[in-house]
Amino acid sequence: MKEKELSELTDQELLDEAKKMKSSALLNAGLIGFMIGVVIYSVVKNSWGLLTLIPLFIAYKLFNGSKKDKALEQLLKERNLK
Known part of the structure; x- marks a missing residue:
């Protein structure tokens, strides 16, 4: 099943x-x-290394991966649902 566009919901x-x-x-x-x-x-235990950078990259992706959330917030405002 294909996901619907937000505007079609x-x-x-x-x-x-x-x-x-x-x-x-x-x-x-x-x-x-x-x-x-x-x-x-x-x-604190060691120093900077590859194993330190991997969690930083994952945290960055989680933090910036909310483009759909912003679009949903805007659509809720437009329809006066929030």
Whole structure:
């Protein structure tokens, strides 16, 4: 099944997507915190290295991967659903 465009969703489907977005944002925040903790531990234990840069890259991707979330927020505002 192909995913619908955000603009094609009904109001109820948009609200359901917003609920999913909130739970995924909380999970992403937890993962980013964990990755930052791994980096701090790695720097204190050893120093900078490849294993320090991998969690930083993953945290960066999680932090910047919210383009769909921004579009969903804007569409909710346009339809006065929020």
